Amino acid sequence: MPEPKMEVCGSVMDGIAEKGGVLESPSKKGMTEYAVYPIRWLVLFIFVLASASNSFQWVQYSIIQDAVVKYYGVTSIMVYWTSMVYMITYIPLIFPASWLLDKTGLRVITIIGSFGTCAGAWLKVFSVPQNLFWLGFTGQTVVAVSQVFILNLPPRLAAVWFGADQVSSACSIGVFGNQLGVALGFVLPPILVKASGTVEEIAADFKMMFYIVAGFTSVLFVFILLFFKNAPPTPPSAAADLGSSLDSNFLQSIKKLLTNRNYVLLLISYGLNVGTFYAISTLLNQVILTYYPGANEDAGRIGLVIVVSGMAGSVVCGLILDKTHKFKETTLAVYAASVLGMVIFTFTLDCGYIGVVYLSSILLGFFMTGYLPVGFEFASEITYPEPEGTTSGILNAAVQIFGILTTLLYEWMLSAVGDKWANLTLCAILAFGTAITAAIRSDLRRQAAQSKG
Numbered sequence: 001m002p003e004p005k006m007e008v009c010g011s012v013m014d015g016i017a018e019k020g021g022v023l024e025s026p027s028k029k030g031m032t033e034y035a036v037y038p039i040r041w042l043v044l045f046i047f048v049l050a051s052a053s054n055s056f057q058w059v060q061y062s063i064i065q066d067a068v069v070k071y072y073g074v075t076s077i078m079v080y081w082t083s084m085v086y087m088i089t090y091i092p093l094i095f096p097a098s099w100l101l102d103k104t105g106l107r108v109i110t111i112i113g114s115f116g117t118c119a120g121a122w123l124k125v126f127s128v129p130q131n132l133f134w135l136g137f138t139g140q141t142v143v144a145v146s147q148v149f150i151l152n153l154p155p156r157l158a159a160v161w162f163g164a165d166q167v168s169s170a171c172s173i174g175v176f177g178n179q180l181g182v183a184l185g186f187v188l189p190p191i192l193v194k195a196s197g198t199v200e201e202i203a204a205d206f207k208m209m210f211y212i213v214a215g216f217t218s219v220l221f222v223f224i225l226l227f228f229k230n231a232p233p234t235p236p237s238a239a240a241d242l243g244s245s246l247d248s249n250f251l252q253s254i255k256k257l258l259t260n261r262n263y264v265l266l267l268i269s270y271g272l273n274v275g276t277f278y279a280i281s282t283l284l285n286q287v288i289l290t291y292y293p294g295a296n297e298d299a300g301r302i303g304l305v306i307v308v309s310g311m312a313g314s315v316v317c318g319l320i321l322d323k324t325h326k327f328k329e330t331t332l333a334v335y336a337a338s339v340l341g342m343v344i345f346t347f348t349l350d351c352g353y354i355g356v357v358y359l360s361s362i363l364l365g366f367f368m369t370g371y372l373p374v375g376f377e378f379a380s381e382i383t384y385p386e387p388e389g390t391t392s393g394i395l396n397a398a399v400q401i402f403g404i405l406t407t408l409l410y411e412w413m414l415s416a417v418g419d420k421w422a423n424l425t426l427c428a429i430l431a432f433g434t435a436i437t438a439a440i441r442s443d444l445r446r447q448a449a450q451s452k453g
Contacts, residue, residue: 036236040161048177054117055181057143067195071202072133083282086144087400093148098393107230116146118217124210152392163236172318172373186303262382267398270375272433275402279410306365313370327378328442337367339430346423384446
């Protein structure tokens with residue numbers, strides 16, 4: 001078998017000073033050259049598809065809430081719980097999932113997540129009869145549990161497979177997979193399932209949608225078994241080399257993270273931002289139909305616009321981070337712009353021209369969902385050398401808690417005081433998050449480790 005083509009990527013330090021001690025690299029003598037392998041792009045691409053197939057199902061029911069209510073005869077809040085179950089299951093399960101990632105590596109965790117996503121999708125195939133919504137909800141819960149094994153992988157995958165000059169971009173592409181799935185989840189269900197159809201037509205629509213998802217996840221699961229690798233033969237960077245050489249204690253890592261002032265502040269600010277995005281995403285159909293009755297497909301497309309523009313924001317921010325390494329400044333700028341985007345969205349929603357809502361959604365999405373990988377990478381910087389999977393896992397757990405609270409608050413305010421005050425409340429939450437972000441110190445530990453190479 002021919003040797004893999006390698007691209008040279010930097011050199012290693014003899015030791016790294018951290019908080020009064022020295023963490024020694026495995027290559028203790030001389031300069032070591034690090035290499036990255038072309039297969040890293042295949043691994044990343046497969047992960048992107050796995051993440052997308054899971055996140056697609058997050059809003060699969062809630063974006064066609066009116067069709068689900070009509071066909072299955074369930075309440076709207078029950079439909080919204082199909083989205084919130086993703087948040088509920090994540091919180092208790094992220095700790096054992098992070099421990100398992102730390103012990104087994106990327107391949108085992110990805111296989112578990114992909115298998116669960118596939119199994120849940122097949123349960124939905126059998127839930128088409130009108131009295132079997134509970135089975136569909138069970139399938140949704142299985143997919144939600146599987147998310148725990150996928151959502152926090154991008155920073156770990158990027159650190160394990162990519163060199164120091166590509167790690168932020170790779171992380172942003174990994175997060176892109178989640179966003180791609182959410183985007184398709186917004187746009188495809190309203191196209192595939194028509195609320196205006198007869199009961200028989202809606203049943204056929206549901207069956208087609210469920211079969212498409214189950215088929216795709218099945219093929220993808222086979223691809224993961226065949227081609228998804230755990231790690232490259234050699235570390236891609238000095239920081240990765242050191243990180244892989246350390247004996248990590250899971251409980252000790254959690255203690256260090258939760259006593260890291262900067263990380264705790266980021267937990268709160270990141271949770272407020274992404275929790276706000278979850279609330280808007282879950283209730284978008286209701287908000288849009290309030291002003292534009294019958295615009296079901298527009299609601300899906302506006303969700304698509306928010307997420308697709310966020311994908312662009314993610315990639316742009318990843319490139320900026322790789323070029324400048326200005327993590328604190330980029331995070332703060334993107335967060336402040338999210339506030340502005342939310343304010344504009346709030347005051348254009350009732351203008352009467354749905355095209356204007358599309359435009360304001362582009363601005364909102366670019367910064368709000370573009371913030372996702374920026375927060376991940378900033379967390380990896382200020383907590384290094386703690387395992388990226390644990391760092392991002394706790395970050396996402398905070399997101400789920402804030403997401404549940406924000407979604408319930410938003411849902412209550414929409415019915416109690418109307419969308420204007422509900423949206424202004426979200427603006428205030430984002431402004432508070434911006435202030436917290438400003439208080440985080442720029443303690444870039446991973447950059448410090450890399451620069452001593």
